[in-house]
Structures are given as C-alpha cells and as structure tokens.
Amino acid sequence: MNSGFSRLLVVAIVSFAAGMSLISFTGLHAFIPGLLRGAWVTLQITLGGAIVAVVAAFTAAIAKVYGPTPIRWFAVTYIEIFRGTSALVQLFWLFFVLPQFGVTLAPFTVGVMALGLNIGAYGAEVIRGAIGAVPNGQWEASLALNLTKTQTLRRIILPQAFALMLPPWGNLFIELLKSTALVSLITLPDLAFKAQEMNQNTLRTVQIFTIALVMYLGISLVITAGVKALERRASRGLGRGGAV
DSSP states (O other): OOHHHHHHHHHHHHHHHHHHHHHHHHTOGGGHHHHHHHHHHHHHHHHHHHHHHHHHHHHHHHHHHHSOHHHHHHHHHHHHHHHHSOHHHHHHIIIIIGGGGTOOOOHHHHHHHHHHHHHHHHHHHHHHHHHHHSOHHHHHHHHHTTOOHHHHIIIIIHHHHHHHHHHHHHHHHHHHHHHGGGGGGGTOOOHHHHHHHHHHHHOOHHHHHHHHHHHHHHHHHHHHHHHHHHHHHHHHHIIIIIOO
8 A cells, every 4th residue: 555645544544533532522422413514515615616626727727828819818817816816805706796797696606616716726827837847759759640739738748747737736625625614704504614603602612623623634635545546547547658
C-alpha cells in the first residue's frame, strides 16, 4: 500500500475514533443527526461546486490559451474578477444583487455557482500552467503524425497535463470544501450552520465544534485520498505510453 495513502488512512481512523469517543463520553448523540444533515448539505455543495469549477476552469484555460482574441479576453476577465475579489462578496453579489436585475436564484444554486466559479478561476491558471509544462516536442511529434490541433490537445497534451495538474487541484478541492462554510450566511443549513445553531441552543461549544471539525477533516481526507488515487492512475497511464 502506498505510504502516503497509509498515513491518510491512519489519520482518518484516529479522527473517526476521536470523534466517536467524544460523542460517547459527552452525551451528544441527540445532535449527531442534525450535524450529519448539515454535513450532507456541505457534501452536495462541495460536489456541485467541484463540477462547476472543473468545467469553468477547463473552458477558461483553453479559451485563454487557444481561443480567438475576443474569447481570450472574456476568459481573462472571468479569471481576474473571480481571483481578485472575495468569495464572500461574490456569494453576496449573486444572492442579493442579481435579484435587483430580475434574476433570483435559489440559495443552493447561488452557493454552488459562487464557490464553483471562484475555485474555477484559480483552476484555470493551474490548467494553463500544466498545459504549458508539456514539452514542445510533443506538439512537433504530433505534427509529424498529421494530427490536427484538436486531436493533439485531446489525445497528447491534455493527458500529460492532467497528471501535472492533479496535485494543485487536490488543494483547490480542499479549499472549496472549507469555503462551503460561507453559504451559512445565505441561509443554507450546511455543517457550519448546524453547528452554530446547536451551539446557540445548547452552549456546548467545545463538543459541538470539535465534532464539526472532525467531520470536515474526514471529508477532506476522502477528497485527498481520491485525488491521490487519480494521480497514481494518471501516472500509470503515462507510464504505459500515454504520450507520443
């Protein structure tokens, strides 16, 4: 078993055991269903935001590198606006300002879109850098094989860039998970919202927020393990001759 994965597994087991012990010895069984419901909302926002982020990042990166000038400037504008402004302000803008223009979105949709577009702007630069890191010789070899630019990008460049971009994308997904706590400010009952609500009702601050912390850690460890598994698979694919 990979040593990095083994360490993650050990941390996950210890975290789970600590959480279960805390629950057992402090009599917080009654609060677990509510926290789990909040964690489920957090998971949904994280997954939805991740999908939006990946789609937006790939679209913006390809447009910035290979698109015509108008499309390229549109991609640059998106990247700079969402990287250069606060995720909280972006969330509030979509939730409070868009209705002023006749566009009203559900809180869940706002949370997914705001966080996904924010992370996607950072991801676009990760993808652009990964594409640029692929040796120019790969393009030259593809020309010798009479591959079109689209075929070269899809079959040669992106598979190699994919292996390079996975580690930073893992960090971005973790950042996305942590940013989901912001959606509690637009009435979404995520894990942070539920923890704060229960704390106000019971004043069991240490216990409730410690359990919430363990839950966030558990989700982040699952994300990290998934990204590492993708890294190993991508590396094996390149080792079998994924590049020209």
